[in-house]
Amino acid sequence: MATTPAAPAEAPLLTCTPMRLPQDLWIPAAAQATTINPVNHPPVGRMAQVLKTAPTALEIAILTTKKWRTVGVHLTVGFLDTPPVALRKRLLLHMNAWGKMANISFKESKSNPQVRIARAGGAHGGYWSYLGTDILSIASDKPTMNLEAFTMNTPDSEFYRVVRHETGHTLGFPHEHMRQELVALIDPKKAIAYFGATQGWSAAEVKAQVLTPLEISSLVGTVPPDPHSIMCYQIPGTLTKNGQPIIGGPDIDNTDYAFAATMYPKQLVK
Numbered sequence: 001m002a003t004t005p006a007a008p009a010e011a012p013l014l015t016c017t018p019m020r021l022p023q024d025l026w027i028p029a030a031a032q033a034t035t036i037n038p039v040n041h042p043p044v045g046r047m048a049q050v051l052k053t054a055p056t057a058l059e060i061a062i063l064t065t066k067k068w069r070t071v072g073v074h075l076t077v078g079f080l081d082t083p084p085v086a087l088r089k090r091l092l093l094h095m096n097a098w099g100k101m102a103n104i105s106f107k108e109s110k111s112n113p114q115v116r117i118a119r120a121g122g123a124h125g126g127y128w129s130y131l132g133t134d135i136l137s138i139a140s141d142k143p144t145m146n147l148e149a150f151t152m153n154t155p156d157s158e159f160y161r162v163v164r165h166e167t168g169h170t171l172g173f174p175h176e177h178m179r180q181e182l183v184a185l186i187d188p189k190k191a192i193a194y195f196g197a198t199q200g201w202s203a204a205e206v207k208a209q210v211l212t213p214l215e216i217s218s219l220v221g222t223v224p225p226d227p228h229s230i231m232c233y234q235i236p237g238t239l240t241k242n243g244q245p246i247i248g249g250p251d252i253d254n255t256d257y258a259f260a261a262t263m264y265p266k267q268l269v270k
């Protein structure tokens, strides 16, 4: 489902929806992710404990993460329209910010780029990216990331906040705000009203995008949630039970850098 950047009256809100593959691709894409990096496979024994039954192939696929190989992520990047050279360089610069402490690099390529960036509006507009290895399941003439209306006139702060966030999804990082501890802070009624008014989302969409606690994946998580992560939504205080905003990340923070370095270390421990 695509969303459109709204023009909220209060603090700017990143309206990002990590793109999900069509459901008929979930099981093959999960198998592919597990082949690329076996750590993507969820712990079936623990799933069975939680579910009180053996998990189905679809349940395993839903909980399969989409990380790249631990030895590093080096992806080629192309553009589906014709942004000027200065803009292409600027986007690559922000994508490569993730390489500061981790073994990550993005390089422009005109032949069969793995990451394909569009700047479309309309039905497929907004800000989004497919998650990690899922980008390999997208047809080669289709975008894997959308940065609606980005130009050289877009404020620098949006390059930090949006381009780096979407690149995080391409690296296989989900939304930090989906972590159970953060979800627990949100008032569901306020959230449904707020996202309905500002994004046009149905109650079911708000539940799926913002409120679903991902109980089983929280069993797999190893790091505490970081409300200042670049991968966190900005959630206004009007939405939370305690009235305090979840600020979200305006840039990759030290916890994000450390997490990326753990996932894709520059030097593998032997």
Ligand SMILES: [Zn+2]
Residues within 6 Å of the ligand: 016, 017, 018, 165, 166, 169, 175
């Ligand atoms: Zn996102």
